Amino acid sequence: MSRIGKKAITVPGGVNITLSGQDVAVKGPKGQLSWKVVEEIEVRQEGNVLHISPRGETQRHKAMWGLSRTLIANMVKGVTEGYETTLEMVGVGYRAAMKGANLSLQLGFSHDVDIVPPEGIKFEVPKQTEIKIIGIDKQVVGELAAKIRKIRPPEPYKGKGVKYAGEKVRRKEGKKK
Template identity: 60%
Template sequence: MSKIGKAPITIPAGVTASVDGQTVTVKGPKGALEVNVVEEIGVTLDNGTVLFAPRGETNRHRAMWGLSRTLVANLVEGVTKGFEKKLEISGVGYRAAVQGKNLNLALGYSHDVIYSIPEGIQIVTPKPTEIVVSGIDRQKVGQVAAEIREFRGPEPYKGKGVKYAGEFIFRKEGKKK
């Protein structure tokens, strides 16, 4: 039995949810999102709460039960509060700046890396060595942050590169004589 899946999702004030077959749509102050729930899970909307129930007893049914509930809970949280990921840049001369709809990154290459910001995502650079990615879709925010980090991931010897805020980089010792 899924501990996550059996917990109901309460819809807060100012947010509307609707279930149409396997599609759950959530609208709130920050926008609207929708997700298609897999066929193995039944979804019902009852008095401001969304309930999930598996339609069978296989391992896949139980796995999809918790996943489906979490996906809809992320929609509700996204349209009310939103999500954000912070990235830190460390290295001499490494910096970031937002120019219009592009993020301009100087990461030690012979050229600047220009990343076009996707729809529904906001990127802010409070400092030249800090990037804040925010939006209402949790998957999109995480994907954009991962793509930015991928341009120059943190290296283990000096710790230079782009890393998530609070991420621990395992440091290695250099060569010895």
């Protein structure tokens, strides 16, 4: 039995959930998200509570049960509060700036790296060495943060590069004479 799948999802005020077949649409103050639930899972709404249950007892049914519950809960949280990921840049000359809605990064290459935000994503640059990625879809926010980090990941000798806020870079000892 899935412990996560058993938990009911309480829908806060101001959020509308529409169920049509296997499609779940969540609309809230920050925007709207939709997702097609797999056939193995059944979604029921009773008042302001959503219940997710499997339609069988196979391993796939159990796996999809917890996953579906988590994805729908993330959609509800996204349209009410939203998601934010912070990246930090460490290194001499590494900095970020906004060019309109686009993000321009100087990461030690011979050229600037410009990043166009996907639909529903917003960048903020509170400091030159800090980037905030804000959006309502948790998957898109996390994926974009990973892509930006992959441009110049932190290296183990000096710790230079782009890292998540609070990430500990495991350092190596340099050459000895």
